[in-house]
Amino acid sequence: MITYQLITALSDAKPQSHLIARTTCNLLPKTALIAEMRDPDCITDTRFGCAPFARITLLPDALWHDSLTEELLTALRPLLASPASPDVVLDVTNINDVVLAQVLRFLFNQAHRLSDLKLKKTNESAVRLQHITALCLPEQQDRLEAIFHQQQAIAHGMVAARRLADMPSDRCTPEYVVEEAQKRCADFPALRCEVLDETQIIEQGLGLLHAVGKGASCPPRLLAIHYDGVTDGPVRCYVGKGITFDTGGLWLKEGAGMYTMKYDMCGAANVLGLMLTVAELALPVRIMGVLALAxxxxxxxxxxxxxxxxxxxxxxxxxxxxxxxxxxxxxxxIAWASKRHPQAHYIIDMATLTGAVVKALGYELSGLMTQDEPLRQALTRAGKQSGDEVWSLPLDARLKKQTDSAIADLCNTPGNNAAISASAAWLLHHFCPPTIPWAHLDISGTALWRENGRSVASGRPVPLLVEHLLRDCV
Incomplete structure (x- = not known):
């Protein structure tokens, strides 16, 4: 667990820390080295002659206010890939709130690396980030304390989701996800787990989940995580796709397209992460998170x-x-959740559902599809405020032909191979009663962080959903 503290003078920082600051920060030491490093247009960095610090990095002021392109994170990633110190001192005296949230989540997420899965021989003595010290002004402390606490809790949920999603699928089966979730939820008295096994899935009529899971030697599961932060009030529902590995079934994927399919359960993993964050923040709400696992x-x-x-x-x-x-x-x-809570405040589902959403929106934006305008506006606003943004795609009756079937009520894919992402959402909307606001998040582009040709779980959209919750329950 990475800890943090707030200070108002650099003399209170731990010796041999890595100082990261704005080029124009006026709380920096007035030394010849700092004066030489104050280049308004360039990143300057040194490990030499910077005592009492182990390393000093100064970054142009513009980066500390750019929430759109995440240039500050781009600059920090290589610096933290091999930390010079387990302690970072971060200048937060003049930083955009969205950028601050992004940077804090990035730093707190350093608590997880692939090496932590213990599947590869690694150097156990390598330096890891352990502590964040925030350099701020006295009048900023109370407000920043709340932000740090919130982002730390969000990062804890993201890390839990990422660790689960990064686990190879031969280990991370539906039953494994259930067991891991039960272990993590046991730390919070406000969380309780309800599990349907393959027999109960059939008995309760979940024929679609059964159809998907029945071909595997590891049977499907439905996991519902209940959180009661208050004793009364409407229940907010979150549903996550938890395909622990996707071969494509008899419609077999090619090998290259199958390689990252252990991540097809990121939606479910992120529902778990969200529930853990909510419990840590002790939000005054009632929530049910549903993980559909197969x-x-x-x-x-x-x-x-x-x-x-x-x-x-x-x-x-x-x-x-x-x-x-x-x-x-x-x-x-979704249908099961709506039957359990017919008066639900809303249902939001999330899934690595279609490659088409990546072609439409790229890797930075999650696709949002809903017919409920207040929910659309609230999620869009929360995305901007959290730095975990969404972009709306159309969802209306013009998509009806995409799910027409001659033999059943619906078909699961359009025969014309058009509007793939929106057509999937159109199918899903039939399973949530019109009396319950519903939104679908296609996170195929955002659920993974891609760098140097490799992919790892990102923990998105946990920040978006927590921000939305915080504002929705005020």
């Missing part, structure tokens, strides 16, 4: 193209593409 495998019992399966709300779906399985497990989980 492996989409090839086997004698695997679902076939043309199969018709029935969801727990009675709606039938023709499965004309077995590689469009995520929307099937989400549909059943």
């Amino acid at each position: 492996e989409n495998a090839i086997g004698p019992d695997a679902m076939q193209p043309g199969t018709v399966a029935r969801a727990c709300n009675g709606t039938t779906v023709e499965i004309n593409n077995t590689d469009a399985e995520g929307r099937l497990v989400l549909a059943d989980a």
